[in-house]
Amino acid sequence: MTIMNPIEVTLMSMQRFNLIPLQEAIDILGVSRSTFDRWRKLKQLPFVKIGKEILIDKKELEQWVRLHAVSLQNPVFTAGASSTVSTQESPTLTVGYQSGTAHMWTSLIMKELGWLEEELAAANPSRVVQVKWFDGANGAVLLQGMVGGSIQIASLGDYPIVLGASLCQTFPAFKPVLIAFDGKTSGGQGISLILRKGLEPSDISEICGWSLTSAAQSSAGRRLSKLLQSLGGGGDQVIHKEMDESMAGIVKRKIAGCAMWEPYISLVNYHGVGNVLFQEGIGEDYLTGVVADERWVHHHEGDTIAYLKAHLRVHAFIRNDPDAAAELISRIKGIPVEIAVAIMTKVRWDASFYTKDMNSLAQLYQENGAVHTSTLSKLQDTRWNGDYLQQAIKALNLPQLDRHPLEGDWSAEQLY
Template structure:
């Protein structure tokens, strides 16, 4: 079996990341006479599907306002701690240094397992961003790469973050393609930024990562999509976890956080462009890349309700982590606790949110200087608009004709099928469509624009 390229096996690397840290932080503790309470929130600013529990929430000041409104005679202080991945948040939580944290589905399971192992249990209390098909994770290659399918990865070096949802996508996708993830590729266990550099330098042939890295690299012209995670048709999501003893000790504080998260969610839905700009300003990410995931038709749907489909997906994810020796069995039902978010939203609103589904994918154009985007009913209509306004289009987005995953129009693989112009995230998906539709063929983006106009 091939060893993960970190100098130590993958399981040992993950365990090292999860060791309790002694860095500064704070339990939701009272100072002196108990009049001042400090709450520590761990988040990932550049993992933009957690923004409603992190970057955007912090920018709006919603949590602090909810705490001020408690009116219990205490003064509350919020410490925001930013991390690149979920592993150090888990380490800090189990050390009692972080009270509330947000992370992706696979790290959430490790969070649950670690808390259970140490006798310091944590609970999944809400969801941030999700995609019911799995479109939040993407495998990309260098712009000039000759790789066009997953089978081409045999014998290649692939960078990912072991224990992340992106790693889970890589493992599942390779297995479906008939490849052994442990034997047929050389997996490089790297943080997203390191993996992006490895791809650019040529020391990695492909990169499997979570948001916003694939879209960011594609936007910058540093990568092109090889595999759309939505082809797995398995839900992936990010969520909020809290230490059980914190939740029991400070239920009003946790409820205040979840109310604030709901407010941030509603703000994102009603002001998607402004929200993208706020997140971009706080993270340094291009707003166009943020909007790809968090926009009105973005890849992610945001809602704090804990959907049954997401809980079912968590249970399926356990086997992937067990095979990688990153966890043992995880009691998902014990980990999931929706009582707090139900109370924060109220039973009627919670039921209403559960009943609402993700929006039907549609194309969007973001005009230069505009605070709203333009929606288009068909890719052809969108292309026609872009062709006529080339100098005033900030970004254009189109949904994959097979999976619905939103992608940049100028980075998509285009297919002409009669008079229809169809976009796809990855070449393999486009070729699969062409193979099943006589007369259809792959064309360039410029050719698509010309045909539309």
Template sequence: MRKIFAVVALLAAAGCSVAPGAGGGRETVVIGYQSKTINTVTAGTLLRGLGYFEKQLGDGYRVEWQDYDTGAPITAKMVAGKIDIGSMGDYPLLINASRTQGTPAARTEFVSVTGYNLRGGLNSVVVPPSSQVRTLADLKGRKISASVGSAGHGTLVQALERAGLDAATDVEVVNQQPPVGASALQSGNVQGYAQFVAWPGLLVFQNQARLVYDGSALDVPTFHGVVVRQAYAQEHPDVLQAFLRAQIEATRYLHEHPVDAAEAVATATGLPPEVVYLYNGRSGVASFDVTVKPPLLSAMRHDEKYLKVIGADFTDVDVTKFANDSYIRKAYGGSYDADTASTANPAKITGRDDACGIAAEDQATAGELWLAGEDRLRPAATPTCLLRQIAAATTGGKTVRAAYVPDTTTGTHWFAGKSVWVRDPSAGADDVFKPFTTRDGAEAFVKEHSRAEIVGYDEALKAAAGGASR
């Protein structure tokens, strides 16, 4: 499948259609997507690579895929009638609605979700590894790179407010595209970097940044979704249904083949597969589910306030009118209502943990170990059990590609080697070591548990290998 994906991607990049008989006389449908915003892959990168949309459409259409770094240019082209269907984050979706709702010919509708995180874990703030910054409040008076109007920017504004800071006066937000901001962080031109999936994870994985704020701390849902020009949906209902059926199929593929999907997306984008899997794998940061859930609509209404704070040219949006799930409901079938009501991640970690001899069933504690040369990840029942697995594997000469653990408080998955670890002697033998995405979170836990202490990753690894619990 990875080889097929690569061939399809190369053909698409060359301007060739994957459908038979490419060329003359076929109508073009234009899709705007963000290849490296991997929370949208089921409506973008993965969908494009698998060719499901083209198969659903048949020979009568030619699909033109247009790739962007953020949602803003997609919205601009939709307003101009040059993109028919697009995918973007929650804040850009609101801006899209605001830009188009006053012009009937340009009006758009939000029709399906790609992926979401109910706590907000898809957006983060990172700083250079050597930075003295330990909390978001420490960034007062500093420059922070963000894509203005993006989901990452929205999270930053809310997080600063909770930290007692004003985004307009206490920090300087530098409006930059994600790759430009990443370079600015490395050069020291900015001291913080607030972005959406997968940029923070990428920089941390490459040892170019350290996580200082995990969006999950907000406990406000964040998501990405699909938007369509209303006039296009009415004129071409068959095309929109084909797209949504293909998105459903791509979502199912991602759930059933998470490693293959991660490696395929990595091939198409240049992102490390280990980073893609962090967000898109089993119990990853993103839950992929096409249904339009009430908590996500509530979050969208909540976000309007912060778009005004940002200072965007923004007018109030009637979310009820903008969100139209009738299209995805039709494509989805009879289980739509039941699945809309569920917020469980369909891609769960399962299997037996060989280090602790128990099943990895509780998604609040389960993690995974990805070893070089292995096609499947090894399940771990708890973070402590994962540390034992890592120690045993490395002692045996194996190389760790990545190890994933859930934050003890928020459940957000993060790299084990980049987490802040706490030893809690009062916990059971298999639960002694607890990971946190940020030092802030670890310190809050220690404050509430008198015997707990922050320890280094190597110390935790060594202690877990020796079976130390107290």
């Protein structure tokens, strides 16, 4: 007779009764833990509690979704609303984020903690906003959603920010505006070229003949193309693949290498599955930011400020308690805590605008052909708006920022 341990018994019971773990149900719904708990209390979302474990019957969850969604094709959930409120009467805010990019983990943490919903409710308790979260593989995917109107706010890397500006020429109705910065690192740190294990060029120019990949229309892909061009190669030789696919290709030795961002670089080092060719990073400062559609922002100033308040709170949380933030990332993404801590402490979590940041973007605009002038005044007029960030800072009783970009290098004292 085979004796099963308690874990095996629990797994068999879950399969028999069609039960799924709490985190799996949260992932299916695409919401934060706090929103899920609120739905359990206010909207009678069905659950089963066995000891300390909360389990969800998948069939009952599907029935609950049908009951509370506008349609099966486009389910929309009401965060923090009572069951008597019709979802059709509530405005929707869809946030695009990239859980696979460490410099933009702000949105992932915000989603998990439920701070956006909290700030929206605090701004207007009588108004219910439906918050949806879309996890994009890269910035180009998120831009596509913004152009189509399905995403209102998104976290993007510096090159996708510039790409969004260039799309204005093709889609005049689409006017993206940068409303805050996110994670920053100097000198291109956080982006590097990873080669498969055992592959080391005797001369750096050798890489021009190798099969190299990176995400399409990405900050990493752009830097790799520039590097190859500087070595006499062709920037167009880069093969477009998502990070996970490239990571698998490196491990299985199917590709020579890939231009990657964190946390992939640190994970390669941690597991010893490849070689980091440029430990110091590639290129100039690596910037990420929060972009929104200008027309939407104009008509939803309160929601915009609520988002930025949550954004600033997460930045403070990461800076003040990186261990707690890393534990949260570890639980969500399965990344070792020590790796998450090491990555997050290297990033400058700062929403404020600096002249050097705007000049870096202006240079990218010029390279991309989106803007035919690099003057800062032109960029200020058309590509960014710091007024909403100022209002969020004021609402949180933080030291006020000047409405113009800060001069000089990044300040250790002024962090937002």
